[in-house]
Amino acid sequence: SLSTRNCPCKMSQLPPKSPLVSPVSEDMNSRVEALDNLSMDSFWLEVENIKQSAEAEQEECSLAEVKTQEEGEAEAEWLQDAGLSELLGDRGSDNDNLMLLSTLTQTQAAAVQRRLDTYSRSRRRKNKHPVRDVRDIFGVASSEETAAEKEESNPDPLWQNLQTANAQRKTQDYSCTVRNPGKEEVFNMDIAYSEQAAVLLKGSFLSESRKSKDGNPLTKFKILKSRLGVTRIGDLSAQDMKKIPTLALIELTALCDILGFELKRNKAAKLKTTEKRLFGVPLNTLLENDQKLLPNTKVPLLLQALLSCLEKRGLETEGILRVSGSQTRIKRLEQKLERDFYTGLFRWDEVHQNDVSGLLKRFIRELPAPLLTTEYLPAFAAVQNIPDLKQRLQALNLLILILPEPNRNTLKALLEFLSKVVAKENNNKMNLWNVSTVMAPNLFMHKGLPNKIPEGKEKQLAEGAADVVRMMIHYQDLLWTVSSFLVAQVRKLNESNSKKYQFCDKRIKNLLRKIHADKDKVEKNQAEPLKIVKVHASLLLKDSLEVHLNNATRVVDVLRQFQKNLCQNGWNIVNTVNLLKCNNSIECPNLLLYEVGGNIGEHCLDPDTYLLDLYHINPHAEWIIKQNPSYPRMF
Numbered sequence: 281s282l283s284t285r286n287c288p289c290k291m292s293q294l295p296p297k298s299p300l301v302s303p304v305s306e307d308m309n310s311r312v313e314a315l316d317n318l319s320m321d322s323f324w325l326e327v328e329n330i331k332q333s334a335e336a337e338q339e340e341c342s343l344a345e346v347k348t349q350e351e352g353e354a355e356a357e358w359l360q361d362a363g364l365s366e367l368l369g370d371r372g373s374d375n376d377n378l379m380l381l382s383t384l385t386q387t388q389a390a391a392v393q394r395r396l397d398t399y400s401r402s403r404r405r406k407n408k409h410p411v412r413d414v415r416d417i418f419g420v421a422s423s424e425e426t427a428a429e430k431e432e433s434n435p436d437p438l439w440q441n442l443q444t445a446n447a448q449r450k451t452q453d454y455s456c457t458v459r460n461p462g463k464e465e466v467f468n469m470d471i472a473y474s475e476q477a478a479v480l481l482k483g484s485f486l487s488e489s490r491k492s493k494d495g496n497p498l499t500k501f502k503i504l505k506s507r508l509g510v511t512r513i514g515d516l517s518a519q520d521m522k523k524i525p526t527l528a529l530i531e532l533t534a535l536c537d538i539l540g541f542e543l544k545r546n547k548a549a550k551l552k553t554t555e556k557r558l559f560g561v562p563l564n565t566l567l568e569n570d571q572k573l574l575p576n577t578k579v580p581l582l583l584q585a586l587l588s589c590l591e592k593r594g595l596e597t598e599g600i601l602r603v604s605g606s607q608t609r610i611k612r613l614e615q616k617l618e619r620d621f622y623t624g625l626f627r628w629d630e631v632h633q634n635d636v637s638g639l640l641k642r643f644i645r646e647l648p649a650p651l652l653t654t655e656y657l658p659a660f661a662a663v664q665n666i667p668d669l670k671q672r673l674q675a676l677n678l679l680i681l682i683l684p685e686p687n688r689n690t691l692k693a694l695l696e697f698l699s700k701v702v703a704k705e706n707n708n709k710m711n712l713w714n715v716s717t718v719m720a721p722n723l724f725m726h727k728g729l730p731n732k733i734p735e736g737k738e739k740q741l742a743e744g745a746a747d748v749v750r751m752m753i754h755y756q757d758l759l760w761t762v763s764s765f766l767v768a769q770v771r772k773l774n775e776s777n778s779k780k781y782q783f784c785d786k787r788i789k790n791l792l793r794k795i796h797a798d799k800d801k802v803e804k805n806q807a808e809p810l811k812i813v814k815v816h817a818s819l820l821l822k823d824s825l826e827v828h829l830n831n832a833t834r835v836v837d838v839l840r841q842f843q844k845n846l847c848q849n850g851w852n853i854v855n856t857v858n859l860l861k862c863n864n865s866i867e868c869p870n871l872l873l874y875e876v877g878g879n880i881g882e883h884c885l886d887p888d889t890y891l892l893d894l895y896h897i898n899p900h901a902e903w904i905i906k907q908n909p910s911y912p913r914m915f
Contacts, residue, residue, distance in 0.1 A: 322602050323717040323742045329604050330645065330721055352402025355395040363526040367396055379776035383769040384530065387474035391534035467501040469763040473674040474534035498754055499669055503761065507893040509886025511762040517881030523770050524762060528681040535675060539666060545655045558582050558618055560646045563686040578689045582621060586640045587697045594633035595700055596707040601718045605635035613639060641722045650726045651687055661724055664744030676751060677759050695756045702753065716750035723749060771879040811895060817905035829892045835873045836887040842905060870908050875901045
């Protein structure tokens, strides 16, 4: 977990009805009652339903806990998952590791160093050959020193400062500055979260009441847009998105180090094979089968069908999700779906909506591994232990970026549906907190993780898990954003990769460097206010659009100019079908501008991106107008 405390306990039995006092650490005592008086009836009812369902099938469901690992084992796995396996002794990927390390911030590099130090100590204790020290690569100390000597003679000053700051933080009164739930706050994604946290340690954190379950507004956050705009998940190419999880893992670890929380992860479980085709099947297998029928499927077809059925006929059903259908009927429907779903013979209109919601929750629970993954389920659960709301959201944002793509897409589809349920609360009597308490057990309890945890923490886990689900539902637009600092690191990685294929003659490289430096100097001195670039739309037009860039030119301006020229000038359109289909409006959302090549694979641009700034960051990219894949094709 992220917490310095033990992960909350197994829920094999319901707690007594009298209120339990949650044991909390000193730094949490000042939080405003921390959900103590919130009703958790829906949560415990759902736990009981899950328990009865599991008992009927002689299975056991429990809340996840981290399994203990030998010293150094967790650090070795972390370094491998962070793309730094070469530091463990495998020199085959030296260049790749150097590139990744060169992109790290100070706090991120410190996080890597601490894991490597721990791993090195464990190897020395086991009398194994020493591993490379990351400071050899960063050039911090002489490579002739042993790791132990370095540790004694050159301790990590940042880590020492953080330990002092965290010790002081434990005595801070978080209630001294309370958030105003109605006030909008800025959410900065330009600066690494861990760097922001390091600065905040010198000041005070904001606290907020969590008693806003019954209609009081939650704190509003607005992403601070830089001149390069905002990047959403899905805006980057698959190749660039593959780099994001490793960078997000390093940043999450750095953030936890700054906040004084330990990031522990479960080992990935081996998935059991099953003869079923729908329930209890790994997400990857489900999607592989679905893609044979419908290419490019991102979310399992069964889940799409369940959500579609509930959206059409269940959103206004009172108590939807909370009121459980018949377990016998649900089991019978599951068997019928296994037999008839792919044949198209299953009749959704004959199924009661409460049974459909039961099937939905059963589908999530029956996944061989938790939807939030075996590795990171404890981290999701322990986000509740971070005192500051903004930092909880930062941690959640990074965890969602770490998730495998099938899990992330499936979770997003589920959360979008849950938002629709909440939007109809006047009819279905299911507000945000009700929905969160019902869904939390289905996401955080899993039969594959049956570990006993000390008694007395049921209430703490229940409330925390429900609060994490509530944050994911309410703030999902923010959470499904790729931070600008991560995109900048991807650009640096791509630039480093491209240099591998350049010549190695130092004299030529030095000459080229001097030429480029002189050229940059001239360009800066001239302070060119205007730049002319070409925007391509090869799928739509035979011609390209010449655009004059200045400091005020945004993506939306280029798209307007493009659409205006189409309407007025009768450009040579590839297809004679009316391209715009927008009643002559120039505010059509059916076209997008992409940045392609240079230091990025492919990047769908925010309409508010300032193009001259983007040009300076990636001058070798092409800009291409394409149709929005979310809208029907126009030809």
